[in-house]
Amino acid sequence: MKPKLAPISKACPEIQGPILEINSLRKVFHTNESSLTVLDGIDFSVNKGEMICILGRSGCGKSTLLKMLAGFLSPSSGEILLDGKPVADPGPDRCVVFQEDTLFPWLTVKENIAFGLKGRTRDKKAFDEEVERFLSLVGLSEFRNYLPREISGGMKQRVALARVLILKPEVLLMDEPFASLDAQTREEMQNFLLSLWENLSHTIIFVTHDVTEAVTLADRILVMSKDPGRIREEIRVDLPRPRKREKSDFLFFSRKLYEGLRE
Amino acid sequence: MIKDENTKLHNSVFQVLPWVIPTVFIILWTVVSETGLIPTYLLPHPVEIGKAGYTYIFLNPGDAPFAGRFLNDAGASLIRVCSGFAVAVILGIPLGIISGRLASVRKLMSSTINGLRSVPGISWLPLAMIWFGIGIKTTIFLVALAAFFPIYLNAAAGARQINPLLLQAGAMMGVNRLRGTFAILLPGAMPHIMTGLRLGLGISWAYLVLGELTGVPNGLGAVIMDARMLGRIDIIVVGIIIIAVMGRASDQLLNTSLRFCFKSARRMS
Numbered sequence: 127m128k129p130k131l132a133p134i135s136k137a138c139p140e141i142q143g144p145i146l147e148i149n150s151l152r153k154v155f156h157t158n159e160s161s162l163t164v165l166d167g168i169d170f171s172v173n174k175g176e177m178i179c180i181l182g183r184s185g186c187g188k189s190t191l192l193k194m195l196a197g198f199l200s201p202s203s204g205e206i207l208l209d210g211k212p213v214a215d216p217g218p219d220r221c222v223v224f225q226e227d228t229l230f231p232w233l234t235v236k237e238n239i240a241f242g243l244k245g246r247t248r249d250k251k252a253f254d255e256e257v258e259r260f261l262s263l264v265g266l267s268e269f270r271n272y273l274p275r276e277i278s279g280g281m282k283q284r285v286a287l288a289r290v291l292i293l294k295p296e297v298l299l300m301d302e303p304f305a306s307l308d309a310q311t312r313e314e315m316q317n318f319l320l321s322l323w324e325n326l327s328h329t330i331i332f333v334t335h336d337v338t339e340a341v342t343l344a345d346r347i348l349v350m351s352k353d354p355g356r357i358r359e360e361i362r363v364d365l366p367r368p369r370k371r372e373k374s375d376f377l378f379f380s381r382k383l384y385e386g387l388r389e
Numbered sequence: 390m391i392k393d394e395n396t397k398l399h400n401s402v403f404q405v406l407p408w409v410i411p412t413v414f415i416i417l418w419t420v421v422s423e424t425g426l427i428p429t430y431l432l433p434h435p436v437e438i439g440k441a442g443y444t445y446i447f448l449n450p451g452d453a454p455f456a457g458r459f460l461n462d463a464g465a466s467l468i469r470v471c472s473g474f475a476v477a478v479i480l481g482i483p484l485g486i487i488s489g490r491l492a493s494v495r496k497l498m499s500s501t502i503n504g505l506r507s508v509p510g511i512s513w514l515p516l517a518m519i520w521f522g523i524g525i526k527t528t529i530f531l532v533a534l535a536a537f538f539p540i541y542l543n544a545a546a547g548a549r550q551i552n553p554l555l556l557q558a559g560a561m562m563g564v565n566r567l568r569g570t571f572a573i574l575l576p577g578a579m580p581h582i583m584t585g586l587r588l589g590l591g592i593s594w595a596y597l598v599l600g601e602l603t604g605v606p607n608g609l610g611a612v613i614m615d616a617r618m619l620g621r622i623d624i625i626v627v628g629i630i631i632i633a634v635m636g637r638a639s640d641q642l643l644n645t646s647l648r649f650c651f652k653s654a655r656r657m658s
Contacts, residue, residue, distance in 0.1 A: 196561060197560075198557055198561075215560070216560040217560075217563055218561065218562055218563035221562070222558075222561050224554060224558070226554055228554040228555055228557075230573065230576070230577075231656070231657060232576045232579070232652050232653035232657050241572075242562030242564070245568070273656055289562070293562060293563070
């Protein structure tokens, strides 16, 4: 497969400007006796069409960070700006693909994908066409009438992707979405995500603890340290895609990240 | 649905299973009656019960005592059960869902509900008779009161145990509160709600008889009471069997109609 040309937004991010800005974000959890600073001094920005991976070991606050971006948690201080406007509540402009299965178990594959789109258009025909388009985009047209419990873990995550992509979010937030899949399926899903991203050029923030996954996917990797969670370093991965895991430059990045995580 | 080969064999066995206990029971009953192990003034012969049931259900009024009362009694009882149950559903499900989701409402309600719940229905009977007199209102009150608790408690449990990630997923897809309630909360709580409704309907039949024991002219409970006064033990047994059959049939009807009306009832239980 020949690598496709990067969309303009990726080639010159300084012209486009950041779509998401995070300024001195801090999150403190209070219990009865003590308080725990989970995140401190988080600063970064994300350009339109960029694929960012947030890499960190468990407990570093990376999921908390994603929940704040999604609007499920509010920051203790600092701000999150989407297109210059502060983020408060969850909304379809920042959709999440969760690690856990969060499909509605009483809806079929097709109904799950159509769920968020309901009530947004009066045009029945356009609605049906859109649902069909996303069903086939994730390759599940033949499974449209299956219930979530009847399909595999990889298929469930594809449904989870389709049901948010259909809403055309400004930013796609992914919280270790492939962590509970087996190694082969995980690799397939990573490639699948990359091909979707190359076609639709979404802005993606992908949280993971898996170094290989981060190097496979990211334009830029934010490495986090814990207690309190901070961004330790930022690594730009300027390898052409598709990236081969056995190649020396891939391994160079992996080794560098492993060292970064170990410290 | 995905089914394997074995379930086909199982299906035919499963069709027979519900009839096993009633059949064995009737055989044993016939044996003890034939051999005189239990005297017929305590438990009439099954054939006598069959005759009494036939008289009660199919003969014309006036042919014999209790003849032809069935339609009238069953109709009256059915109306009372349905009205009382409907009141319990209309109050129980919304209140249950709300208190399942809001800790403040749950705190507000829990002591009162759990206190009232432990009062036996029969102790409400004298008060209900003073308030509503003898007749349909008392019965409906008792049925509604008794059916409310299982419906409320199960709806609350269902709303409380729902996976919070499903609600978060809804919120991020831009679902507002109203749609979230009907498209996520209620379907998610459906298995519990169904359990509550079925328990509530079952208990409705129990309290129906209690409500009808107090001198109403018609109804399945009234027939049992009349039969006791007249020493017609066969009619008492007929009344019991009819209530059991109608209770079973109404449960089946409830289950089937819920499955027919709601995807979540069909696909999650």
